[in-house]
Amino acid sequence: MSDLRPVFYVSDGTGITAETIGHSLLTQFANVRFATDRIPFVDTLDKAQAAAAKIREAGAQAGWRPVVVNSCVDPALNAVLAESGALMLDVFAPFIEPLERELGMQRQSQVGRAHGMVDFESYHRRINAMNYALAHDDGVSMDYSEADLILVGVSRAGKTPTCVYLALHHGVRAANYPLTEEDLDSDRLPARLRPFRNKIFGLTIDPVRLQQIRQERRPNSRYAQLDTCKREVAQAEALLRTEGIQTLSTTxxxxxxISSRVLEVLGINREMY
Amino acid sequence: MSDLRPVFYVSDGTGITAETIGHSLLTQFANVRFATDRIPFVDTLDKAQAAAAKIREAGAQAGWRPVVVNSCVDPALNAVLAESGALMLDVFAPFIEPLERELGMQRQSQVGRAHGMVDFESYHRRINAMNYALAHDDGVSMDYSEADLILVGVSRAGKTPTCVYLALHHGVRAANYPLTEEDLDSDRLPARLRPFRNKIFGLTIDPVRLQQIRQERRPNSRYAQLDTCKREVAQAEALLRTEGIQTLSTTxxxxxxISSRVLEVLGINREMY
Structure with a gap:
């Protein structure tokens, strides 16, 4: 008997919804070790039969009944999947009936809809936001007038991943301005950022953690010295405080x-992709 | 009475799990218009009371009972939220009991766990993968030996967003090689890619769609002409076919x-962040 419990995320689409809720559920059982696998795009009876066989086999091998977190909408597919003998957790089933009652109508089942390309316009916004984030990374561009928000902080405080996440998942045009030595010494925001104060958010980080990150990036450089990190972080925090800019530690x-907090503080309400 | 039904994604953490499943549920009621809002980080009774007041108010204004998709774990918080009078859909409740029975133990409730920084090592992998994707974008780097996979295709076929998504959500080191005119004319993969054939995946796109994307990027350039797009796509598809590389249309x-298919075809099984 394996010490790993087999878990499958099964879906007629990408499986992201099933995996998101499944992962959240599993984290509530921290003492159990799971072996997770995803089976996406199960949209025909053949694929459902193949999936059921794979699940059954994994259960036999592990010596544990598998858990299936399932987001397939079609009842015929679900019936086939249930033949695997696994514990079936259907992520939609418990909510559809109360929603139908509340809304006074039946759902229209459609396969693989949630993470497909439903809305071309919003998809386009998302890709453009991502191109924007990559083009406005590290203060290269001078024009912030089109930005929905601007993240400001020292180099490697977490600005770039946050900008890319906000673009990908919220279609938000997030620019990124790393505070230079000159900015830090002057103790003021650079002049070209001041007009956009109401869309600026600060990121800071513990200097020791920053030192580790920079050390990996440019080993044994002045940039990665703990003294440099301490000085830059102290100066940046003072500057952001002076300018009255809301700031979060990413440590x-x-x-x-980080993304969720930034949107909350700046009052940006965009649906999530 | 507004024609928009108020929906709130409420969570003790980021709210991503609640919004993911909530969004999937709402897409099954395409005829209803919803006004969605998220209330993240509801981790105290005060915040729960404020959230309940906000939800109640939105219902009064809209003339519809609000729907709350809720992922708070603490029963005390949930009781306060329920005082809003909304239809409460608790994303965990239906699954916890069958899972507890199956696993023979009780869950350990912990607030905001799923999208917090639970596992430092895997978080680190994710950030490094993202740095890798940005550094290995558009064929600038020459060394693909560390890549988990390499996406190949003509410029603007969708490689960059896919690489960034794979890095962010799966910690996969995804490099990106845009086929140059020279590559396309030679009808072969460039020599430096050939050793990595088993981790190469091709992306292609409809030439008309490609023309639209390129036109937005570089208006009225030769690069954006339909003829150029048609020729490049035909040559790229021929090359990928000749080299026996699995290819997907991103149109x-x-x-x-795209990300889900790439992982499936290349047999890469990584948990999702």
Missing amino acids: HASIEE | HASIEE
């Missing part, structure tokens, strides 16, 4: 948490 | 779908 925050 | 696929 113990995930990209998702 | 009607979302970034999530």
